[in-house]
Every structure is written in C-alpha cells, then in structure tokens.
Amino acid sequence: MNDRPKIKDIAERAGVSPATVSRALTDSGLVTEATRRRIHEIARELNYRPNVRARNLRTQRSMAVLLVVRDVGNPFYLDVLKGVEAVGRATGYSVLMGNTENDPEREAEYFDMLRDGHADGMILMTGKLPGDIAGQPAGIEDLAVVVALEIVENAGLPHVQIDNIAASRSAVRHLVDLGHRRIAHITGPMPETMSVGRRDGYRQAMAEAGFDIPEGYEQHGNYLLESGRDAVRQLLALPEPPTAIFVANDEMAYGAIHQLRRMGRDVPGDVSVVGFDDIYLSQAFYPPLTTVSQPRLDIGRMAMTVLLAILAGEAGPAEPIVMPTELLIRASTAPPAA
Amino acid sequence: MNDRPKIKDIAERAGVSPATVSRALTDSGLVTEATRRRIHEIARELNYRPNVRARNLRTQRSMAVLLVVRDVGNPFYLDVLKGVEAVGRATGYSVLMGNTENDPEREAEYFDMLRDGHADGMILMTGKLPGDIAGQPAGIEDLAVVVALEIVENAGLPHVQIDNIAASRSAVRHLVDLGHRRIAHITGPMPETMSVGRRDGYRQAMAEAGFDIPEGYEQHGNYLLESGRDAVRQLLALPEPPTAIFVANDEMAYGAIHQLRRMGRDVPGDVSVVGFDDIYLSQAFYPPLTTVSQPRLDIGRMAMTVLLAILAGEAGPAEPIVMPTELLIRASTAPPAA
C-alpha cells in the first residue's frame, strides 16, 4: 500500500511528463501510438493501478451509485440489485446498497452520501423523499436520482415501474374466470402507492365482474409473513368466508397459506390464493404459488441505464417507463368447491 | 454540487484558518471550546458537509469495506450483510457488496478494488484467493481481509466460521434418534470445504451409529433447488431407498421435498428431510423444515468487528472464531414408517 507505483514513477521511467502518462493511460487520444504503447508497457511491468481516491477528487466523481431499499433482508431486491450491478459493472460503476428500514433519518443519510460525493447517483426504491429535500428549492434537481417500482410525486424524477393496477386486475380476473365470487384481498401497508395500486386493481376487477366487496374482505397487512397469517384468521371468522384470496405480495401469501392449512383448509381445494412478486422459491413452495411476476432483473437494468444517461448529462425520460408483468398460473388456484 | 461550502468558506466567516476549522469539525481536541462551538455553528448555518473525496485522498482511506460473496442472489447472505452493515454504520463505514458468481476474474477484480483504495478492507465469503494473490510474496499481508464461513488455507487470514462437522453430526444424529437407519445425504459442490465438512459430519454420525452408507446414498448437488430434485430421483431409484435425507442446504432440501411429493412420497410420513441454513421462509414452508440454523447476523457482526480491529492496527485473532449453530426441529422429520 505504501510503495505503489504512481504516475510519476512511470513518467520518469518513460522519460515523459506525468501529464502524458495520464493521457496515455486514459486513452484520451492526443498521444503518439508509439509512446502510448510504451507507457502501457511500463505500467503493466510496474503493475501500476491508478489511485481511485486521487482520481475521484480530481474528476469530482466517485464512480459509484447507491441502491436504496427498505430492507436488504428482502430477497425481492436481490434480482434488482443484480440487474443494476450488471449494467454498472459494464460501465465501471460499483453499486452501494443502502438499507433504510423505513427510518426517515437513514433515508436522509443516503441523500447526504450523494451530496458528500460518496456516490454519483442513486436508485431509490423506498418511495420517500426526506422531508428536508422534498421542500428544499435547490434540493433534488442537481442530484441524479431514479425511482424504481415506487412512486415519488412532484419531484420531476424519472421512474421505472410496473402497472400495479393492471397486474392486480388480471390476477383477480383469473380468480373470477375460475368461478370464484367471494374473493378477498390482503393489502400492503396502506398509504403507500404500491399497496394502493394493488388494492385498486382488486376493486376494479371486482367491480368489472359485478361483485360486491363484503365488509371485512379487505384485510390490511404489512408485507410480512405474520400479517398474512393474521389476515386469514380474520377472514375465516367472517360469516361468509372467501373462497379465494388475492394477496398483495408472496410473503404474506405464504403466511396466508400456512395459516389456512393450520385451520384445516386445503389450498386450492377449499381456498385459492394468488400472490404478487414471484419471489425466489415460489416454484418450490407447496402448492406452487400462482402469482404476478415482475421482471426484477430488467427493472434493475433499466433503472441503472436511465441513471447512467442522466449522469452523462442527458435528460431523464419525462414519462415513467413501465415494465411488463406476467401472471404465472401455478397450483395454488383452482375452481371453487361446489 | 457546485457552490457547496468548503472549509475555506467557514474559515473566512469565522476569521480563523482552515486548519482550525478542520480540527474543530473533527473534534480532534486542540481547539478552544468557544471557537469550536462557533465553527460548528457556522457549519450548520452554511449546511456544510465535508467532501469525502478530498478527505479520503488526504487520509488515505475510503471508509468503505467490501463484502464479497458468490451470489448476491442468494438470500442467505443478506443477514450477514445486515450484520456487517450494522457494525459498519456505527463506525462510519459503508459496505460495498461484491458478487463473484464463482468467476476467478471477478474475484481478482475485488482484490484490485482493495488495492486501488476503493475500500479499506474486505470480508471474503467465497473461500478462494485469486491465484496471483495467493502466490504473491507481498500479496495479501498488507491487505485487510477477513474470511467468513469459508476457509482459506495457508494465508494467515483471520476466520469467522461455524463448525460444519459438528452441526451436521447433530442433524444426522437427530434422524438416528428418531429411529432412522437408511439415511442418505445430498452434498454441496464437492471440493469445497463447506460441503466437505457437512459430508464428513454425516459420515461421522453414521459411523457412530454403526450404520453403513450404502452405494448411492451420497448424492452430489450444487446447492441449487434443481439438484435437490435430481438427487431425490436418484435416491428413489435405489433398491433400498432411504427413509431420511440430510441435505447440505435448505434450498436443495426444498427441491428434494418438492420432488418427493411429486413422486408420491409424504414428508415426513414416508421420508424425513433435514436441511442446513434456516433460510428465510423456512418456517412457512410446508412442512416447516427441520434444519441447522446459523447465526448469520452475528457472523456478519463478528466478521466486521474483527476487520475493524485489523484496520485499527491490531493483530487479527490467530485462531478461527467459531460461532454456535442450532438444530431447529420442525415438522419435516418424524420416526420412520413401520
């Protein structure tokens, strides 16, 4: 770490100035092919690697981006990360993962990291802007931020998202087509755009089918396993329990199925269940879960691509980029019992 | 990004030198309480934030560590990441996640990132050292590296690990205690220390119980779902199929259970299954999986703590630090059918 060769060392060996070495190594043209080659040769010989800290200070960039999510513990984000990383690697960017755990303080911290030059840009998957940024006149404009899957209103930020309403409608319609009438819904945490979208899709599909939504058929969850269990307890206690449940994410769907089984209901024999996300292992779950699949990898790729464009000085897309979803029909849904 | 206040601005406002401002803001003592307070005041007023790039160049540190894993897509690593992050945050370090996908080139790349000053230290969870580092005389000594869960031989690196052999033995003994004699094993990818340890634990427990391991009872897998399925196909084709299977990780165990069910076997009625890892959702899986639980969060915390000590100039622990595991008995194991 101490006696690493620096540009000056190469310059001396090659009998040129540091500036020429820099130019040669960054392939910025403006150097004779001969000297360029000689310098590269010497660099390899000395096992030279540029000091990124010095370069970063000079170029005012860090060649890193921040991917901020609610909870790194959620496997859902991993594929998105992979997509971001794949595009990043190809362009020399590294990816820092930020974990907010819904703590506004931590959300603000990551924005500070952007400001402090820790990263050049950020992909936001939390759907929230820290208060002191949302309000600030010159707050966010000069920060490179792309919102993925969530929606941040009125900040003029580019979005990469899916159509939660349409996807949910098609999921519920699948249940309707199977012959279900008594279809319940377990929502996500409630004022959030994503949860609202999925619930609205459910409501629209029910309205389109001409079905009422009885009291108690919309149970509130928080995307966690346990809340799926709780919701099922509530639903089965209703005078007319549902024969099918559309759940706002897979994790709660697992909890729901688990609880249904514990209460003696067969899935899909007695109750059909549809999830949302198609998380890892859904196919091995028993019964394999019918669910809405999102192109997570592509979402990550696209978000990073948009971010890179912004970092390159281009304007972000004015309209949200909507990625396609797909309803995967597996074995957790079936026609209702006679 | 352009007109951000710098130390010089604060210095002018406060009528002191930049050096004093730096000292005041880093709380390095040596400053009158009065000026210290005044400077902090002005800094807040100006919304000053230090430029990390400049600081990093000057201090020769980046205040980041690298967590290198085989596959970010594996939820297993997430809790480790959380632990690392928790300790890191408390001490001002950010965590970069590195994904090698078993590609030696990428593994080498992350070492280069260390060398280039991208990060100050690294937690290695891949069990491999790039060839040009392992051999190099002054290669790894001056790099701050901690190995977690894997084992890197002969490099004098500190290790944080679990006792795979003992953990596997207790898992197999659980099956023996239930009355099983015909116990098979699905291994991980094979020359890897982790897979070898788990297999050896299996063999030891079988030997202790006085049971032979019939031909074909050790099936090779690769930690992925599909290989669990394949292994079960092989096992059920044997003249004397096993009544219990100890699987080297949960993901393959899910695949195995899935396949058992497809082939008409009840778990645990006909075949008992034990996994390893206790990954996320294991409790909701049907049947809830009996498995070996590792303290992933604590492993991450410990690895980071050791790394910080090394970065602080202390010597790493000479002996591997062994974290405790626990056998979680759930519902995928039962006595063999008469």
Next chain:
DNA sequence: TTGAAAGCGCTAACAA
C-alpha cells in the same frame, strides 16, 4: 503531440 503548472478540498507537520 508534449510539458509545466495549477489545483480538486482536505488534513497534518511544523512553527509560532
């Protein structure tokens, strides 16, 4: 096409 010189913003040695 190349070199000289300046400086990114900060911290640390040394001197006062």
Next chain:
DNA sequence: TTGTTAGCGCTTTCAA
C-alpha cells in the same frame, strides 16, 4: 491554542 505550509495522486488547462 492557532496559523502557515505542504502535499495526498491525479487530471487538465495553457503554452510551447
């Protein structure tokens, strides 16, 4: 306790 000065290693004007 504070200020002066230098410099981390690189890139980028500007001039030749």
